[in-house]
Amino acid sequence: MRKRALPLSRVYGLLEPGPVVLLATSARGRPNVMPVSWHTMLEFEPPLVGCVVSDRNHSFAALSALRECTLNVPGVELAREVVRCGNASGREVDKFAAFGLTPVPASRVRPPLVAECWANLECRVVDTRLVPRYGLFVLEVVKAWIDPSRRRRRRTIHHLGRGRFMVAGREFRLASGKK
Amino acid sequence: MRKRALPLSRVYGLLEPGPVVLLATSARGRPNVMPVSWHTMLEFEPPLVGCVVSDRNHSFAALSALRECTLNVPGVELAREVVRCGNASGREVDKFAAFGLTPVPASRVRPPLVAECWANLECRVVDTRLVPRYGLFVLEVVKAWIDPSRRRRRRTIHHLGRGRFMVAGREFRLASGKK
Numbered sequence: 001m002r003k004r005a006l007p008l009s010r011v012y013g014l015l016e017p018g019p020v021v022l023l024a025t026s027a028r029g030r031p032n033v034m035p036v037s038w039h040t041m042l043e044f045e046p047p048l049v050g051c052v053v054s055d056r057n058h059s060f061a062a063l064s065a066l067r068e069c070t071l072n073v074p075g076v077e078l079a080r081e082v083v084r085c086g087n088a089s090g091r092e093v094d095k096f097a098a099f100g101l102t103p104v105p106a107s108r109v110r111p112p113l114v115a116e117c118w119a120n121l122e123c124r125v126v127d128t129r130l131v132p133r134y135g136l137f138v139l140e141v142v143k144a145w146i147d148p149s150r151r152r153r154r155r156t157i158h159h160l161g162r163g164r165f166m167v168a169g170r171e172f173r174l175a176s177g178k179k
Numbered sequence: 180m181r182k183r184a185l186p187l188s189r190v191y192g193l194l195e196p197g198p199v200v201l202l203a204t205s206a207r208g209r210p211n212v213m214p215v216s217w218h219t220m221l222e223f224e225p226p227l228v229g230c231v232v233s234d235r236n237h238s239f240a241a242l243s244a245l246r247e248c249t250l251n252v253p254g255v256e257l258a259r260e261v262v263r264c265g266n267a268s269g270r271e272v273d274k275f276a277a278f279g280l281t282p283v284p285a286s287r288v289r290p291p292l293v294a295e296c297w298a299n300l301e302c303r304v305v306d307t308r309l310v311p312r313y314g315l316f317v318l319e320v321v322k323a324w325i326d327p328s329r330r331r332r333r334r335t336i337h338h339l340g341r342g343r344f345m346v347a348g349r350e351f352r353l354a355s356g357k358k
Contacts, residue, residue, distance in 0.1 A: 012340060016339065017216070017345055018195075018196055018197010019197065037195045037196070038220045038221065040217045040231065041216075041231070042313040042314075050229060052219065086355060087355060127312070129308060133306070134317070135221075154345070158195075158196035158197055159195050159196060160192050160196055161192035161195060162355065163354055164350060164351075164352050165350065166196055166333070166347040166349065166350050167348065168337050169349065171339070171343060172258070172346070174258060174342050175262070176262055176342030
């Protein structure tokens with residue numbers, strides 16, 4: 001990987017635009033990965049992320065048990081792999097092997113990073129109060145990585161439902177006094 | 180408004196892609212509006228949305244007191260107004276009047292809809308457990324409106340931080356077995 005550490009104060013800029021991310025977990029040393037669109041930033045620094053994982057998902061047990069995961073931001077070039085990950089279950093398939101994704105060891109947590117994603121966040125579960133009602137895990141990002149060549153050409157994908165996606169492309173800037 | 184009611188089962192498709200939305204509140208009959216990017220779907224139907232409003236925001240008191248708001252989805256043509264709403268405070272400015280936005284009565288809640296936005300969601304606060312720690316309000320969408328001409332050309336804006344935005348444009352479809 002030609003990725004660099006991203007300061008934790010900059011993490012919100014990766015998730016605030018609302019891209020589909022790949023959430024990677026690990027159970028008994030076996031990694032799994034699922035796409036997640038239901039996430040929001042909750043705090044700038046340390047970066048906190050609310051992320052919904054339903055108890056109908058295979059990842060739910062692994063995330064609940066290990067209390068660690070990674071969030072990985074794919075570009076549009078990975079759209080087919082992302083959809084395949086969403087249509088398969090880790091119960092039956094080793095998704096990394098089946099869909100050509102490369103697990104790379106993380107530095108601070110046990111689940112792997114997804115090498116093909118252009119940004120990777122290592123996360124710990126810090127609050128589970130809303131898990132029983134909504135499946136909402138509060139994650140703290142403890143380490144972040146970015147492919148610096150993608151800072152200005154993210155080409156993230158945004159799920160509209162029922163297999164429809166948008167690519168976020170053209171960027172613009174308007175003077176903002178806020179973060 | 181040439182808007183139509185949108186079935187509540189379709190609401191998630193508006194917010195799941197992560198656009199900036201305008202959150203409108205009302206206090207003593209005076210409406211206010213602020214841009215919010217920190218939101219996530221929590222349930223499909225009835226649609227539940229987790230939405231962060233900091234207690235540093237003027238809207239916090241109105242939302243906490245009235246327990247109702249609207250979420251309004253702007254297209255890129257409203258980007259300047261959205262940024263102006265973010266850079267001003269309802270403490271000092273009537274943002275609707277100052278930035279040329281039109282408040283329209285909602286059908287089920289007291290805060291107004293923003294006429295210029297292409298989709299509008301009427302919401303009630305249903306869970307405040309995570310408000311003290313994270314400012315996270317759980318909203319139930321009780322009525323939804325859409326400009327049908329925008330279903331296929333949303334042109335939503337997605338905040339990258341520090342005044343940088345992306346426009347989500349090109350759409351594509353990949354067979355998905357999921358919602």
